[in-house]
Amino acid sequence: MKVQEELLLQPPRGMRDILPTEQIYWQQARRVSEKAAQDFGYRRIDIPLLEFNNLFERSIGEGTDIIDKEMFSFSTKGGERVALRPEFTAGIARAYIQHGLQVAPKPVKLYYTGPCYRYDRPQEGRFREFFQFGCEAFGESDPILDAQMIQMGWRIIYQLGLRNVRVRINSIGCPACRKSYRNLLVSYFESKKQKLCIDCKRRLETNPLRILDCKEDKCVQVKMNAPQSIDHLCEDCRIHFKELLEYLEELEIPFEIDAALVRGLDYYTKTVFEFFAGETGEDVKKSALGGGGRYDGLVKMLGGENTPAVGFSLGLDRLVALMKKTGAKVYKEPKAKVFLAQLGTFAKRKSLRMFESLERAGIMVSESFGRGSLKSQLKVADRLGVEITLILGQKEALDGTVILKDMSSGNQEIIDSAKLVDEVKKRLKK
Numbered sequence: 302m303k304v305q306e307e308l309l310l311q312p313p314r315g316m317r318d319i320l321p322t323e324q325i326y327w328q329q330a331r332r333v334s335e336k337a338a339q340d341f342g343y344r345r346i347d348i349p350l351l352e353f354n355n356l357f358e359r360s361i362g363e364g365t366d367i368i369d370k371e372m373f374s375f376s377t378k379g380g381e382r383v384a385l386r387p388e389f390t391a392g393i394a395r396a397y398i399q400h401g402l403q404v405a406p407k408p409v410k411l412y413y414t415g416p417c418y419r420y421d422r423p424q425e426g427r428f429r430e431f432f433q434f435g436c437e438a439f440g441e442s443d444p445i446l447d448a449q450m451i452q453m454g455w456r457i458i459y460q461l462g463l464r465n466v467r468v469r470i471n472s473i474g475c476p477a478c479r480k481s482y483r484n485l486l487v488s489y490f491e492s493k494k495q496k497l498c499i500d501c502k503r504r505l506e507t508n509p510l511r512i513l514d515c516k517e518d519k520c521v522q523v524k525m526n527a528p529q530s531i532d533h534l535c536e537d538c539r540i541h542f543k544e545l546l547e548y549l550e551e552l553e554i555p556f557e558i559d560a561a562l563v564r565g566l567d568y569y570t571k572t573v574f575e576f577f578a579g580e581t582g583e584d585v586k587k588s589a590l591g592g593g594g595r596y597d598g599l600v601k602m603l604g605g606e607n608t609p610a611v612g613f614s615l616g617l618d619r620l621v622a623l624m625k626k627t628g629a630k631v632y633k634e635p636k637a638k639v640f641l642a643q644l645g646t647f648a649k650r651k652s653l654r655m656f657e658s659l660e661r662a663g664i665m666v667s668e669s670f671g672r673g674s675l676k677s678q679l680k681v682a683d684r685l686g687v688e689i690t691l692i693l694g695q696k697e698a699l700d701g702t703v704i705l706k707d708m709s710s711g712n713q714e715i716i717d718s719a720k721l722v723d724e725v726k727k728r729l730k731k
């Protein structure tokens with residue numbers, strides 16, 4: 302006989318349940334962000350949780366923590382190498398190419414929301430399964446789109462009731478100017494190699510820009526005097542950045558240039574930015590609430606046409622955590638104003654139909670069909686604080702009537718069940 306492994310009544314490390322009591326925050330975060338996306342003309346896209354492993358390797362790039370350490374990748378029974386998405390942008394760019402979305406008027410504006418997975422070291426506020434909301438716009442190189450992305454992210458965070466929303470911004474240039482900047486950076490860090498952490502010594506070979514991202518104290522020290530990308534931009538990138546800053550000033554969005562901000566994913570070009578909120582202090586050491594940037598080379602890199610693009614994402618887990626901490630506004634779940642009670646087998650059967658006709662008319666109804674006695678049902682109605690209780694007994698069910706009880710006055714009347722919807726609506730209006 303096979304020995305059964307002990308059943309652990311918990312999800313794998315870094316994952317958790319989001320219980321009904323918490324959903325008021327999540328619903329608010331999703332509602333506000335989706336509303337903003339729709340207001341700005343973005344349309345929803347859903348993509349699979351799984352993609353072929355090499356989609357992420359090619360787009361996010363080797364030498365990044367995501368690819369080197371954090372991928373939930375595995376082989377399927379058919380022998381395909383797949384991975385749970387560590388972020389959305391690569392999959393959305395894949396979908397954009399695959400479905401020929403470039404034929405639509407530009408820019409093609411898409412938004413998404415859902416879980417992502419990274420085999421990260423779980424810590425305060427960081428999970429291996431985490432939730433993102435984001436927007437991507439394909440086919441437009443004008444910096445006004447970059448500004449709009451920042452505007453949307455800023456607005457969502459603000460509308461969630463978080464205050465002191467800040468944007469940190471940088472330009473990391475294009476392949477043309479980044480090459481010479483990269484060389485400068487490599488020679489600078491080579492000269493300070495002994496002072497770097499082990500990871501950064503390795504990054505010096507694989508992805509030197511990532512060193513600017515390192516949060517280790519000694520690396521933070523070294524990078525303070527490192528050459529800055531914005532001092533080495535080509536003419537095109539310089540103008541793009543300058544115009545973006547002018548748009549942000551026009552929008553009165555407070556921003557700060559952060560030369561160390563690189564968002565070490567391979568596909569970023571020119572603009573990169575991150576959002577923070579709440580107490581000020583050293584943002585550099587804090588986790589951003591989200592961020593994004595331009596990725597003009599990604600679609601081509603994956604085999605599509607040359608397509609400039611820009612996007613951003615927000616970490617819903619962190620937004621929710623901050624909303625809770627600051628006592629931000631939550632989503633108010635709609636409450637039923639009508640309770641439907643029933644007594645007797647025939648009435649019970651009829652009450653299902655009655656419930657449905659009220660629901661269809663847009664009237665939210667509560668019930669406690671499982672309870673036998675009328676008394677215990679009315680107790681529930683009382684506790685819910687409804688305005689109207691409908692009582693369907695055996696006699697009423699046979700007569701085609703129903704008793705309508707006004708809960709504040711206690712008055713009862715008998716109503717023709719064919720006119721029930723209108724009668725209830727009339728009374729709820731009062």
Ligand SMILES: [Zn+2]
Binds near residue numbers: 474477478534536
């Ligand atoms: Zn450039």
Ligand SMILES: [Zn+2]
Binds near residue numbers: 498499500512516
């Ligand atoms: Zn380091």
